[in-house]
Amino acid sequence: MTPVPFSWLKIFGIYGLPRAIYVDNGNPWANASNKHRHTRFSAWLLRHDVDVIFGRPYHPQGRGKLERFHRTLKLEVLQGRSMTSLQEAQGHFDPWREVYNLERPHEALDLGTPAEHYRVSEREFVEQKEEYQYSDRYQIRRVNPVGQFRFRGQVYRVREAFQDQPIGLSETQTEGVWDVTYCRFVVASLNIRTGTIERHQPRG
Template identity: 35%
Template sequence: MSKARVIVLSVVHQGLTKAEAARKFDVSWQWVHTLVTRYETGGLDALEPRSRRPHASSTSTPEHVRTRIIALRQQLTTDGLDAGPVTIAWHLDQEHLPVPSTSTIRRILHTAGLITPEPKKRPKSSYLRFEAHQPNETWQSDFTHWPLADGTDVEILNWLDDHSRMLLSCTAHDRVTGPDVVSTFTATTNTHGLPASTLTDNGTVYTARFTGGKNAFEYLLAALGIQQKNGHPYHPQTQGKIERFHQTLKRWLASQPPAATIAELQTQLDQFRVIYNERRPHRALDRLTPAQAYAATIKAHPNPNTLSAHYRVRFDTVDRFGKLTLRRAGNLHHLGIGHNHAGTAVLILVDETSATVTHLDTGEILSIHHIEPDRKYWRDQTKEPGRWPGSS
């Protein structure tokens, strides 16, 4: 029996006064009075030791903030977006609410049963993280698969800025081809400028180096002074940022109604690009959005010693006579490619002095034409002088 119970029983049942009980048990009269009062109010159970913890804490998270943290977790998860403590803290700040520490947010989510325990992960300190120092220093590109509502497999081609994680381009295709890579790349450069380098895997839409040649994309990069970097075969970690991005993209798409057509999927991708770039903080960017990080630093550029001051890219198909037509300064000029290339899809790269025609699928240089503004026909400078390509 506890000492408190013995003191109370000695007063209540043995008839000791409170002062006598205090002297007998070597405690203060006030303490004996407190114990007797507790007994009279709640019985013997009221004599058990009580916590000294205050009933309220001035530093505790307000209830309306707790409620909002839980609501944000549920809302972001339903939307297929990142719902971790860092992201929730960013949203609280955007809503001008008090922002607890991320550890406090994590405890609130854990108490609410909204955190699923995961196996112990590899420590972050064990990773070697590579990051470009400036926007446009390196663009990563890759494509991934996604099904339409009827199960048809389509491919999504992405261009991602390595420094800021800015999603520069996100397009849906029946199947990603070399021309798709070139056209999306040139469209992206028209909006965001030229990158200093690109980083991709060794897919044939990006490189033909394993077949001993160059494809249209490689030739275009070389002509623009852009360094091309390719990851080691069977080592996707080199393109880790875009590989991780694909997880984020697919998690968001999975929360949307299945798209019935490529056009509907493209509408969803356009919506996602705005959300990803402007309405979602990135934990690796110290709570900045990719758009904020992309705009915060001066942009990198290709090597100025190899970059043409002016260039134009055009896609065309060689006609049945083996010729192409090119408009320059308001005048039409004809390029002889050769009858044997009739019907071939080509890329034409025009700079200040020449127009170079390459096979769009293989990257093979088909002809090089020196720009002669006063001449209607530009002959292939790589062919024998005085002969029209394909003529006998």
């Protein structure tokens, strides 16, 4: 079982689970040295039915709202301050957060506040998840401790993010190409003609 930081468990326990998280390509979401990208943490999110959507590498404009937030935080809280402890830093963050979320009008929200638009997720967080059950359309394989599985006499690797977990394989409309699915999410494409497995590229 992948250990998950207590802070995430606490946050999801209070605010519920999102349907998706839009992330960059760095830790803890992605492994830059892993062509299949997923980490144990992002696999944990998939297992809890949270879609992990990766932004385009080196395109921070795709996360413009977050980058704008960071700019404001740096300008109004961090710039010109030297903080010597987490407690001191939190003492600056807390009052600023109240103003940012509850008092300050935001032009992007028609001069409303973030608190007026935020809703707690209705998706309850359950820490212990039962093993996902695949339908009959999938051929099931279990990933070994080093991230490998065997299919039609060949060994393929989807990395350690899915170690000791079942995955489902299903044929696509392209001859010889199979989708590799983890829970309900396609995480890789397997080409049995070339004997290769690659990061999944959404079709459309």
